[in-house]
Amino acid sequence: MGTNRLIYFRTDGNSQIASGHLVRCFSVALSCLQLGLKVCFLISDEDSNDLLTRILGSHPAPSVLNDCENNFSIMRLKTAAFDHPDQELPEVLSLLTSNTTSAVYFLDSYYVTESYLQALRPLIKIAYLDDLKLFDYPVDLLINYDIIPDTAMPAYRAAYQNAGKLFLGTAYTPLRSQFQDKKACIRKQVSHLFITTGASDPYHFCLKFIDKIIDSSFILHILIGKFNTDKETLYRLARELPYLILHENVSDMASLMQTCDLAVSAAGTTLYELCALGIPTISFTIADNQLSSAQAFEEIGLIPCAGDMRSNPEAVLQSAADFVTSMSYNAKDKLADAASLSPSYTKRVSVHTRMCHLIDGKGAYRIALALKSL
Structure with a gap:
């Protein structure tokens, strides 16, 4: 020994x-x-x-x-x-x-x-x-x-x-070591969204989600996997849409994630990484081997699952968009005065705390x- x-x-x-x-x-x-x-x-x-x-x-x-x-x-x-x-x-x-x-x-x-x-x-x-x-x-x-x-x-x-x-x-x-001893900062206003489908995007989630999120107050950070067949189309859109930022071959993924306020991610290991950083997230599935992790995070009430892109893509896209809206703003936020914390911010802080408690890296x-x- x-x-x-x-x-x-x-x-x-x-x-x-x-x-x-x-x-x-x-x-x-x-x-x-x-x-x-x-x-x-x-x-x-x-x-x-x-x-x-x-x-x-x-x-x-x-x-x-x-x-x-x-x-x-x-x-x-x-x-x-x-x-x-x-x-x-x-x-x-x-x-x-x-x-x-x-x-x-x-x-x-x-x-x-x-x-x-x-x-x-x-x-x-x-x-x-x-x-x-x-x-x-x-x-x-x-x-x-x-x-x-x-x-x-x-x-x-x-x-x-x-x-x-x-x-x-x-x-x-x-x-990975880059996720050890790192935590995201929960900002009062949501402006940056992290979006990933993993190595591939066979059901064109990224393209369809861009159409769903038309609020240009959000900056969309899309991670392009090496097998993403929509790559050229996404880059063409990025030249037209100033709020669309594409990322490839990222070596320090933790630092990229830390710049974002919310995440929309295919289930799998990425959920554990987002959890370690404490970034409020909604998942979705595109393959059988993602079902168990998506279900487990949802069952403990930490990362909701929008559903499976293979069976009901429109419902998945709508659920993901609704999650972004609910975590960014709700009716009670309008009533909060400048000195108080908005309900959506309080909700994100609560999720962040529970995520970091579950996985400390x-x-x-x-x-x-x-x-x-x-």
Whole structure:
């Protein structure tokens, strides 16, 4: 144990499974480096290597990585395939057997099997980052940062009886370092809106929402994902509409979000990031894997969901527009005198406080501390 400990991160990111696994593992890895631990990423393909390299290059504090250069490495497994982990077992077992350093194996893969974990466990401490609850994982540390109501916690604990230690709930959300120790400022007047659909916008939400929000007192900040097919049309509109600002390839997303007063976002990891900053938000869904996060945030009364763009786009757009209106102004605001706080401002402050209480941005550090002492 201690600062000489080596943490293996076994994960991947490519066009088929996207970047989320690598991004959240990198957040934990960075905290590990800051604690003096050594880090080695085990990956299966060139896509994962390229993506990890881009994550490294875009990190807003490269000096941290430079200082830890001797403690960070990447190794491509010759026999690995991201969706068939058992075929890499002989190579991984050989690596772990030859290593004499105290180590932990941090695994983040939806394809993991019980036989894979059982084979590793006699050789090394295992931590697993789970979203799916596919089986009772035989590991030493199990992390699941779902939003878990108190009434559901017993069921979660029952599902993970084979795990030695459980980290359950949003306190262990491994957000990027830029979202740690940062909070948005709640301004008395709403003027800047943050809008994102993720990597793509197959149902043209951004274009349709621009038509809904015709109040030019709002500045619309639209994040354009790399697979957004409406990109050219949006840029043409931006040349015509002075209140439309487009953003691409943003490295410091937290700073961009902090300039905004409200957010309209596709569900997913972005909701956790907006929550950490405390920016009042409404979500919507465009894919099945977004449904659970949208539902969870709505059930606790923190981030309402406008609905699914695939089934009822007009209702989603109207709900999102109504949210912006209700959080910006209501009839009682007109009655508030200059010395008092408007009801809409008070509402946003309340939401901000509850969001920041739910997710404080320190989940990656808490996980790193556990890996150090495991």
